[in-house]
Amino acid sequence: MRNTMLIAGKEFRSYFASPIFYVVTAVFLVITGFFFALSVTRPAADASIRDLVSVSQFILWFIIPALTMRLFAEEQKLGTMEMLLTAPVRDTEVVLGKYLASLGVLLAMLLPTAYFPALLYWFGSPDSGPILSGYLGLILMGGALLTVGLFASSLTSNQIIAFVVGAGIILVLLFIDAVGGLPGANPPVFVQRLVAIFQYASIRTHLADLSRGVIDTRDIVYYVVLAAAGLFLTVRSLETRRWR
Amino acid sequence: MPPEEPTAKPPAPPEPAGAGSLLEFARGLSPVLALGGVAALIVAGVIQLVFADLSLYAFIVLGIGAALLLAATAISFDAVKEALVGRRGRYGLNTIIMVSAFLGLAIIANFLAGQYNRRFDITTGRQFTLARGTVTTLAALKSDIQVTGFFAPDTNALDAALKGPAEDLLAAYQRVTPHIKYRSVDYQVRPQELARYALNQSPPVLVFETPERVQPVFGRVSEAGLPQFVEQDLTGAILVATGAKLKRVYFTTGHGERDITDAGDLSPGYGLIRRGVEGDNYQVQTLALATAKEVPPDASVLVIAGPKSPFLPAEIQVLDAYLRRPGRALVLVDQETPEELLALLKTWSIAVEKGTIADPSRFVNPNITDVVPLPSGHPVVARLDTVFLPRAVALLPASEKLAAALAACQQGSLADVNGSLFQLCPLLVTTPNSWLEKDPSQTPPKFEAGKDARGPFAVAMAGIVFGPPEGAGRGAATNQDKPTQIVVVGGTDFAANANRGLNNPQLFLNAVNWLAEQEHLIDVPQKPGGLRRLILSPEAASWIQWSSPLLLPALVLALGALNWWRRR
Amino acid sequence: MIEAKGLTKHYGDFIAIEDVTFKAEKGEVLGFLGPNGAGKTTTMRILTGYIPATSGDAKVAGYDILTQSLEARQHLGYLPETVPLYTDMTVREYLRFVGKLHGLANGKVEKRSGQVIDICRLGDYRDTTIGKLSKGFRQRVGIAQAIIHEPDVLILDEPTIGIDPRQVVETRGLIKSLGGEHTVILSTHILPEVSMVCGRVIIINEGRVVAMDRPENLSNRLGGASRIVMDVRGPDREIVQTISKVEGVKAVHGENLGGRQRYTVEFRPGKDLREELARLVVNRGWGLLALEAQGLSLEEIFLKLTTREEL
Ligand SMILES: Nc1ncnc2c1ncn2[C@@H]1O[C@H](COP(=O)(O)OP(=O)(O)OP(=O)(O)O)[C@@H](O)[C@H]1O
Ligand SMILES: [Mg+2]
Numbered sequence A: 001m002r003n004t005m006l007i008a009g010k011e012f013r014s015y016f017a018s019p020i021f022y023v024v025t026a027v028f029l030v031i032t033g034f035f036f037a038l039s040v041t042r043p044a045a046d047a048s049i050r051d052l053v054s055v056s057q058f059i060l061w062f063i064i065p066a067l068t069m070r071l072f073a074e075e076q077k078l079g080t081m082e083m084l085l086t087a088p089v090r091d092t093e094v095v096l097g098k099y100l101a102s103l104g105v106l107l108a109m110l111l112p113t114a115y116f117p118a119l120l121y122w123f124g125s126p127d128s129g130p131i132l133s134g135y136l137g138l139i140l141m142g143g144a145l146l147t148v149g150l151f152a153s154s155l156t157s158n159q160i161i162a163f164v165v166g167a168g169i170i171l172v173l174l175f176i177d178a179v180g181g182l183p184g185a186n187p188p189v190f191v192q193r194l195v196a197i198f199q200y201a202s203i204r205t206h207l208a209d210l211s212r213g214v215i216d217t218r219d220i221v222y223y224v225v226l227a228a229a230g231l232f233l234t235v236r237s238l239e240t241r242r243w244r
Numbered sequence B: 001m002p003p004e005e006p007t008a009k010p011p012a013p014p015e016p017a018g019a020g021s022l023l024e025f026a027r028g029l030s031p032v033l034a035l036g037g038v039a040a041l042i043v044a045g046v047i048q049l050v051f052a053d054l055s056l057y058a059f060i061v062l063g064i065g066a067a068l069l070l071a072a073t074a075i076s077f078d079a080v081k082e083a084l085v086g087r088r089g090r091y092g093l094n095t096i097i098m099v100s101a102f103l104g105l106a107i108i109a110n111f112l113a114g115q116y117n118r119r120f121d122i123t124t125g126r127q128f129t130l131a132r133g134t135v136t137t138l139a140a141l142k143s144d145i146q147v148t149g150f151f152a153p154d155t156n157a158l159d160a161a162l163k164g165p166a167e168d169l170l171a172a173y174q175r176v177t178p179h180i181k182y183r184s185v186d187y188q189v190r191p192q193e194l195a196r197y198a199l200n201q202s203p204p205v206l207v208f209e210t211p212e213r214v215q216p217v218f219g220r221v222s223e224a225g226l227p228q229f230v231e232q233d234l235t236g237a238i239l240v241a242t243g244a245k246l247k248r249v250y251f252t253t254g255h256g257e258r259d260i261t262d263a264g265d266l267s268p269g270y271g272l273i274r275r276g277v278e279g280d281n282y283q284v285q286t287l288a289l290a291t292a293k294e295v296p297p298d299a300s301v302l303v304i305a306g307p308k309s310p311f312l313p314a315e316i317q318v319l320d321a322y323l324r325r326p327g328r329a330l331v332l333v334d335q336e337t338p339e340e341l342l343a344l345l346k347t348w349s350i351a352v353e354k355g356t357i358a359d360p361s362r363f364v365n366p367n368i369t370d371v372v373p374l375p376s377g378h379p380v381v382a383r384l385d386t387v388f389l390p391r392a393v394a395l396l397p398a399s400e401k402l403a404a405a406l407a408a409c410q411q412g413s414l415a416d417v418n419g420s421l422f423q424l425c426p427l428l429v430t431t432p433n434s435w436l437e438k439d440p441s442q443t444p445p446k447f448e449a450g451k452d453a454r455g456p457f458a459v460a461m462a463g464i465v466f467g468p469p470e471g472a473g474r475g476a477a478t479n480q481d482k483p484t485q486i487v488v489v490g491g492t493d494f495a496a497n498a499n500r501g502l503n504n505p506q507l508f509l510n511a512v513n514w515l516a517e518q519e520h521l522i523d524v525p526q527k528p529g530g531l532r533r534l535i536l537s538p539e540a541a542s543w544i545q546w547s548s549p550l551l552l553p554a555l556v557l558a559l560g561a562l563n564w565w566r567r568r
Numbered sequence C: 001m002i003e004a005k006g007l008t009k010h011y012g013d014f015i016a017i018e019d020v021t022f023k024a025e026k027g028e029v030l031g032f033l034g035p036n037g038a039g040k041t042t043t044m045r046i047l048t049g050y051i052p053a054t055s056g057d058a059k060v061a062g063y064d065i066l067t068q069s070l071e072a073r074q075h076l077g078y079l080p081e082t083v084p085l086y087t088d089m090t091v092r093e094y095l096r097f098v099g100k101l102h103g104l105a106n107g108k109v110e111k112r113s114g115q116v117i118d119i120c121r122l123g124d125y126r127d128t129t130i131g132k133l134s135k136g137f138r139q140r141v142g143i144a145q146a147i148i149h150e151p152d153v154l155i156l157d158e159p160t161i162g163i164d165p166r167q168v169v170e171t172r173g174l175i176k177s178l179g180g181e182h183t184v185i186l187s188t189h190i191l192p193e194v195s196m197v198c199g200r201v202i203i204i205n206e207g208r209v210v211a212m213d214r215p216e217n218l219s220n221r222l223g224g225a226s227r228i229v230m231d232v233r234g235p236d237r238e239i240v241q242t243i244s245k246v247e248g249v250k251a252v253h254g255e256n257l258g259g260r261q262r263y264t265v266e267f268r269p270g271k272d273l274r275e276e277l278a279r280l281v282v283n284r285g286w287g288l289l290a291l292e293a294q295g296l297s298l299e300e301i302f303l304k305l306t307t308r309e310e311l
Helices: A002-017 A019-040 A050-078 A080-086 A091-123 A128-154 A159-181 A189-201 A203-212 A217-240 B017-050 B052-075 B077-085 B087-115 B132-139 B157-176 B191-195 B231-241 B271-279 B313-324 B339-347 B403-411 B504-515 B538-567 C040-048 C069-073 C091-101 C106-119 C135-147 C165-178 C191-197 C215-224 C236-245 C274-283 C298-305
Strands: A214-216 B119-121 B145-150 B180-185 B205-209 B214-218 B247-253 B282-288 B299-305 B328-332 B350-353 B356-358 B367-371 B394-397 B415-417 B420-429 B435-437 B458-466 B484-489 C002-011 C014-024 C029-033 C055-060 C076-079 C153-157 C183-188 C200-205 C208-213 C226-233 C249-256 C261-267 C287-294
Touching (some): A002 A091, A019 A050, A019 A091, A019 B538, A050 A080, A050 A091, A050 A128, A050 A159, A050 A203, A080 A091, A080 C040, A080 C076, A091 A217, A128 A217, A159 A203, A203 A214, A203 A217, A214 A217, A217 B087, B052 B077, B132 B157, B132 B231, B145 B157, B145 B191, B157 B180, B214 B231, B231 B271, B271 B282, B271 B504, B299 B504, B313 B328, B313 B339, B328 B504, B350 B484, B394 B403, B484 B504, C002 C040, C014 C200, C029 C040, C029 C165, C029 C191, C040 C055, C040 C153, C076 C135, C091 C135, C106 C135, C135 C165, C165 C183, C165 C191, C183 C191, C226 C274, C236 C249
Parallel strands (some): B247 B282, B299 B328, B328 B484, C029 C183, C076 C153
Antiparallel strands (some): A214 B119, B145 B205, B205 B214, B350 B394, B356 B367, B394 B458, B415 B420, B420 B458, C002 C014, C002 C055, C226 C261, C249 C261
């Protein structure tokens, strides 16, 4: 635990020391702000952040790997991986520490977006339920996707490759439900069930309920399990170095 | 099938010169075989897990996978042995097993989560929770209902927009009952399926079907302008398809009552209220009193919505006979209500005092006569937040004696007046600051002692009467039978299409439900769609437009620059 | 303290090290000597558990580096070939981080980082961002991070590279003083460094250990004694007897090359025996196939050893 927090703290600080964080956050805020403004300045717009949430999931597609690409790739490039892996810390502690740091950074990135619901409360009276669950959804989803990015970063010493691989996996996870459109009308029953599975596997389908104010334990389990799987695979990926 | 099947041949340990190249070829093939084998095993697992009814195929695929793996092992035995027994092999296998086990656990966790999920609707008004009426309807289902959704999401943007929410809603139904079967059909690809139903409106449509009946449901136009599939419609269709008889609500016509066919957004018509009533699973009909000998026996509720022209004595007779049946009526009155009707109401214990109520304590800007009365604890208004009544008139007990009926309401008892039992409950009351303005020309209205009467006033009342209104004779009092129930609202504009904001429609629907004894539907609060609209002044809009995408990023970049400068 | 048995590392088909076996006792300073690409770094990486050996085992402080990796690492201080530095941290932040990573308590970390900063003469740069340090200072930070937690076993991959001569002397002194309490393995190309610092040397070439001894022994063996290598066809026993009798010969080692024998003749330096031995062999009627003298300096020995010749 001490090691985890030690690594998390170090990693968290180094995020704020690097320009990447500021640039990525600024990009995130520009895009979300733009779509938010668009969605609420329409005539008779809904006083909600639903559009903000659904846009965010697509922005997170490239924001997340941009945040995580350096976590392990840079250690490999700098050669510090050699120190980290020969220090008396468990691989799990290293992975968890880095994950917590990136999660903290994600929260720090989401924090300024509180300005948007604040505007809603200022100029109208939005329903607080969907706002809370929307943020819960973004954090859960972001938390799960961070582990995907983390895993991608553990595979290579090249940050660009880590980014591309991470974004690729996330893209698949986002749009895997699109296979539902392939079989055409009236597919056989087992194809329908397969499609249902792909739909279940998609990240987007699990944000739908949360973004409109319904908290389903299913969605929470999905995201938590996805995060656990990402962390588990990352630990295994580090571990393979010790015997590969 | 190619005749030469190198995989089938057992490996020949001493390599004859001729067979050497063949064995080489087989060696090159073995990774492919192994990969195919693993893939087959996974597919078999998926089939077994997901399609329990196809487990025969699962075993076949499993067999194929095992055979492929065996073949691969046989061909390159040394490599396999090295991979399994060597250090890397051991660790690699260990990792593969761990990862597979973990993925298996992950799948099981998700599967269980899907089976035993709980949902928490944290929106105000529980927008996404099925109404209790829906749940009881679904729970009572005994046989399957086939629901077919006709959508062409690939070619039609509207279909694409409606399909998801409609299926969400049906999924919520399916969580309650196993009897709803759903499939979707692209009507562009298979028009013949749609043609089978010969519908008179174009898709998207959900068709509810039992062996006996077919009931289509189309999207309802919502405030935002987009049609939507609405829970009430779906539940209604289930009721119809299963042959449940819907209660009927009759609206009288012929005296300038509000038009229930006029659904105009800003009109004084009652088209939208009528849809609300239908949405609560009533069948709505009109009743021309002048030609009717009686109110039809299947009437659950009779609505008299703001008549303006006089009633014939015969019509009053029909109404009175209906109320004595005993019947249930919702009467909306205002300044222009004809005297004949008011007289009838008076015999049924409620008197109407004409004039317009002004309430400086609770009114809707800018009109002091559009009052916002306070709801009492009565079930009809118990869950309403805010209702506003434009140009309300006051309601009073018809006689001194009936004042006891008001008191009875507070005690939850009945007052015996000449052998009939009465209860009179004010539903909505104005404040003591209000007064009844008798001079309509006064703008703004001003209280003039002596001319105008001081409040508080009841502006909506619910009356219960056991026995004939004139009294059944001393000692005849009994409350065994069903009572006559009347709700009178001292206003007609409140339920007009144009005034559907706040809880206005809900007041009307609650009254209907109370009269029809469908109180469980009263529990369904109106889903506040229109209440969350964001109305922005031009300044506010442009502030949001500019500050949202620019202000925050600028701040963050400034912070970054500061940080960089400090570190330098 | 360190025990390597039959370490072999393959990179695909390429064999980086093969059958490397050695031991280092507590308090010993062991030098790894070898040309570029010999496999020094590879061996050290295996010892620290950073990469796995293809076969063979290694133990550090009694713990198997593969199966008890964490315990082994708890006794380890390691300076990799590329100094592992977080360029965005200051020297002090970095040392603190590494110290805590090795389990030092908060108070202890403060004390120790102060000490190693003094030891490695980093005082003027304690609050400088590492990215702005020169190569030599980075190397010093690398040494500092390896010793901050006072490990039982210290593995240093080319520790003095890039450091100025004065500091090199100090660093060597430091390493020497660390021996005794700690076990140190260091790799280097610098020959004098070996004789100055190390109690024992392992010379490694193309992945194989070609010599392992105390430096002075090596010098004696290689520089102090001279030797002649000759290939002869004839009766083995007689040849050995004959050669052994020659005045000045200390020892004769023979090996059969199939149809001929190779003899390594060691003799006291000062006299060239080549003529005499050649005459002797020819006179006896044996076939003299080759004859070569070997009298080499340390550098020459190193070169010799590392150009595909067995000692
Ligand atoms: N990751 C790798 N993949 C393939 N070959 C490698 C890898 N790492 C090292 N080698 C090879 O293994 C051999 C030994 O390398 P090593 O780094 O151990 O040499 P060294 O003795 O440390 O050399 P130097 O004095 O240059 O540091 C070299 O030929 C090198 O090319
Ligand atoms: Mg090296």
